[in-house]
Amino acid sequence: MFLLLLLAGLLLQGDAQDQASLWRGNDRSGRCVYSFTVPSPVEASCPQPAAPEVEALKVRLGVLEMLVSQLSERSLLQGEKERLKREMKALQLRMEEMRRETERLRKRPCPQTPAAPPSHPQRDRAPTRPLEDSAWQYGSPAFQELKAEVTEVPVPDSKQNQTGCGDLLSVGEPVSHRRADNIAGKYGVWMQDPEPVSPYGPNMVWRIDTVGTEVRQLFGYEDLEQLSKGFPSKVLLLLDPLESTGATLYRGSLYYQRRLSRTLIRYELAAEHVAARRELPHAGFHGQFPYSWGGYTDIDLAVDEKGLWAVYSTSKAQGAIVISLLDPLSLEVRRSWETNIRKSSVANSFIICGKMYTVASYSAPDSTINYVYDTETSQGKAVSIPFKNKYRYNSMIDYSLAQRKLFAWDNFHLVSYDIRMSHSPAT
Known part of the structure; x- marks a missing residue:
């Protein structure tokens, strides 16, 4: 084996004397080994096959993640679009109903309120305003508002009844x-x-x-x-x-x-x-x-x-x-x-x-x-x-x-x- 290495070295000595090298030394186990190296005349460095594959996989993975994100966003946007369409249709129907109701009210004649007799206006007030609460027929407006606030405060039993x-x-x-x-x-x-x-x-x-x-x-x-x-x-x-x-x-x-x-x-x-x-x-x-x-x-x-x-x-x-x-x-x-x-x-x-x-x-x-x-x-x-x-x-x-x-x-x-x-x- 040693002779073959020497022979190869001699054959290449003329063309690659500055490039080829023979190395002799012990390996990790203490055994004597010979190593003969010849640099490539063309390639400056050896390519790393794994690196491009890893980079390509990273690029493909990034593209897939982007597509999944786009599909998810598209699904959410499509759902929101359909919901907004339904809401718009509901609003259109409601507006149409309100328009018809407005037209109906416009065509409906207003009720005529009978005029109050000229004498005794306070005594005849109730018949001319049948929807007024009798408790509010007399007194100043300030007193009526204050009394309304007092009567509205102590009522909340119904809500407690629903949640207790x-x-x-x-x-x-x-x-x-x-x-x-x-x-x-x-x-x-x-x-x-x-x-x-x-x-x-x-x-x-x-x-x-x-x-x-x-x-x-x-x-x-x-x-x-x-x-x-x-x-x-x-x-x-x-x-x-x-x-x-x-x-x-x-x-x-x-x-x-x-x-x-x-x-x-x-x-x-x-x-x-x-x-x-x-x-x-x-x-x-x-x-x-x-x-x-x-x-x-x-x-x-x-x-x-x-x-x-x-x-x-x-x-x-x-x-x-x-x-x-x-x-x-x-x-x-x-x-x-x-x-x-x-x-x-x-x-x-x-x-x-x-x-x-x-x-x-x-x-x-x-x-x-x-x-x-x-x-x-x-x-x-x-x-x-x-x-x-x-x-x-x-x-x-x-x-x-x-x-x-x-x-x-x-x-x-x-x-x-x-x-x-x-x-x-x-x-």
Whole structure:
């Protein structure tokens, strides 16, 4: 081998004496080795094949990211365009109705008010102005305004009656706030925190689309108006995937069930990390004890005036609804109640003032709230309160303590319901 290297060196000595070199030395193991090098007569440096490929991949990846961003923006803009078209048509119809009403009023003759007799104007004042309140017939205008202010102050019982604890008396018509953009929003959950934690304010609204096997995105909106426009101000990526539509918000944390498990998770929004996780003892999951509409709704979390709740069932309860009051920090069960109504026989449930209410159907347009269980008395009873499923596929119904309304997700639509409560009993 050495002779061959010498021979090659001698052959090249004439033409490349200044370029070729022979090196003799020990390698890392101490073995003597000979190295013969000849510089390239053409290339100044050897090309690096990997660098262009990496750069090309980076360029292609950048182009793909740009295209995805453009498609996403285009989808949002298209949705906003369609919404604005619908609003414009509605305004045009309303303007046309107002124009017709104006024309009708113009053509309608004005009623003639009979002239007052010349004598005794004060005594005959009431007959000439039949719509005037008799209490305001006499006295100076200043006194009337002052008296009006005094009589208007002490009336607010009706509002307290609607929002205080007591029994649910009625549920209003559904009001639509937004329609989901794609199939991922056929069903989901939307909510507000009744006790928000900085940096998020009391008007913040949160939404999760729950169609899919890896549900991780939590969208935040500054208020209901931004939700209706579809412009989130915050998007959080959950570390653990979420199961179904049973999530809720409370004191700055998102509470939800981890996919394919009975594990409950408390995720702090401000810190963006999991603060607690705990199994709900013996709870069914992933289709063992769902609501009648399905959707793996085995564990339904709720918040009301009394705290954080879980609605679920167990094998021991044989499918009957179990209600548990949870510790909001540790997720430990503080106390549980077992009802005598089967979970799969109702479409959904919600809790107000420690009372659980169930909805009979998720698809019937004119359904009812058919059962109530009071955790204070440990007693349940049948009720019949009208409830409307406007879009005929209601997959989530929760009481919003922040709004004192019902929030629901009905076949791509985020809707709310006003409620009316009875007087709370004296304590």
